[in-house]
Amino acid sequence: MLRLLLCLVTVISLTNCQVPPFMEECVNNAYPPPASHKVPTYVVNLDLPAAQRWTHVVKDKGPQIKNLLNEFKSFITDIFHGSQAIVDFIDKAGPLVDETLPQPFADEMRGIANVTGLKLGEIVFFNVFYEFFTVCTSIVAQDPTGKLYHVRNLDFGLFLGWDIKNNTWSVTELLRPMVIMVDFQKGGETVFKSINFAGYVGILTAIKPKLFTLTMNERFNKDGGYIGLLEWIAGQRTGQWMGFLTRNVMEKASSYLEAKVMLQNTEMLAPAYFILGGNATSGPFQQGCVITRAREYPVDVWDMESANGWYILETNYDHWEAPLFLDDRRTPAHHCMGNMTQQGVSIKGLYNVLSSRPVLNKLTTYSALMQVDSGHFEAWLQYCPEPCIPW
Incomplete structure (x- = not known):
């Protein structure tokens, strides 16, 4: 956490600017986005x-x-x-x-x-690289009829080249043209679908139609992924790379509960938050959770029923702790979910939440929208018009 704070202060001083005044908004007309923002789809044949x-x-x-x-x-x-x-x-x-x-x-x-x-x-x-610099907002929400939706903003590029002239992060701008939807198939049939940056073989955002949905958010912690990477290079290889774990979960898990066990118990190189959605919505079988992970073990498993009842929301901070004051996307996101109410849970309503500043910010590369029962999956490139905060 101290490392993040120091980096934020450094960015502010290097850019010779002040943090913009806090801007909270809840938009209601962002969906549908322009067709030019739609993410292209590729098929990856796992039989090859x-x-x-x-x-x-x-x-x-x-x-x-x-x-x-x-x-x-x-x-x-x-x-x-x-x-x-x-x-x-x-x-x-x-x-x-x-x-x-x-x-x-x-x-x-x-x-x-x-x-x-x-x-x-x-x-x-x-x-x-994606194990260390992924700053995100993920939400699993249930509509009044019991359908579960899972959406996320993927923010990437923090501290990686602030362009003073254009008020943009250079890596974020370079990443947007690389965002693709991938249909992973075997025998001509879909196994799962994901949103990837071209060239990245792991999984950050994915759906296994009719079974479960998954997103990963980075967890800032003292046992950060760089330690695990150095240990791997030195020959200590007991943990899995996060992106390989999530890919294995999407390929091999046949249920929400099986995915949950794999994500809880597999030792990793880096801490993380796994946000998991399923297809059951009644009582104690309601399937939505945030798994807070240390490298070696689960720190906490937070279920949707105890979080709010109809939605669960994670950014990049332990849910029992206050977020960093310079990076509070959580409070505005909760505010917009409350304004929307459960009656508004839908692709449109949740995209509006993701498009509301500061949930939407200069780091946001894309928004993904998933509905598990139907297998609905769509993704859109995101741009934050001025005035917009850097993170």
Whole structure:
């Protein structure tokens, strides 16, 4: 938490500006967004050899992946005063790390590197990055008829290149063209669907139609993912990478309860919040929860029935603690959910909540909207018009 606060203060001083006055709004006319904001869909065939599964995706998105990695490298060298040591380490250590990764993920990353012409180390680094900088808002909500919806904003790019001239985060701007919807199929049938950044093989947002929905939010904690990564490189490999765990859950779990057990009990490299929605909505069987994870064990499992009764909401702070005063998306989100009421729970109503500042901010790359029973899944690129706070 101290690390986050120091970084926020640093951004403010470097940009020579003050934190904008707190702006809370609850919009009611954001849906539907412009058609130009709709996220394209790709099919990934899990029956193909792992190295071939992403070929068509990264052929389309290769230039964007290269641009983003160049920005990452530029940011690193700027922070460390022009030193190439870290960039060289990424290039050299990445292939060695890839050799230690479980299949099919190692081969999928090798295939992406081969198609794009990028170094394998860069692709491995690209797939690690999302474990450390994902700042989000996730909501599971039940409408009056008992249908469960699961929505999220994915905010990414905090501290990664604030553009003073345009009031934007450079990495966030580069990520939006890389957002894709992925239909993972076997035998021509959908296994699950996800929202991915092209080139990333893990899962941050996904639905297994008729069974469950899942989003992941980063948890800021002293045992952060960088510690787990260093331990992995040093040969201590008892934990799973978060994105691989969530991918395994989406492929292998056949129920909400099975997914819940996997997410609670699997040791990981980084702490996280897992927001899980199911398809049952009656009494003690109501299926919606936030799993607060340390690397080795579950810290807390917060069920929707005890949270609110008709919805549960998570940003990036333990629900029993107050959020950081500079980053309180939780209070405005609750306010907008209260204004909407349970009667308003729908794709439209929840998209309006996600589009209300500061839930919507300069870091927001996309909004995802899921309804588990019907298998409905849609995603839209998000842009926050001025005046808009950076985070």
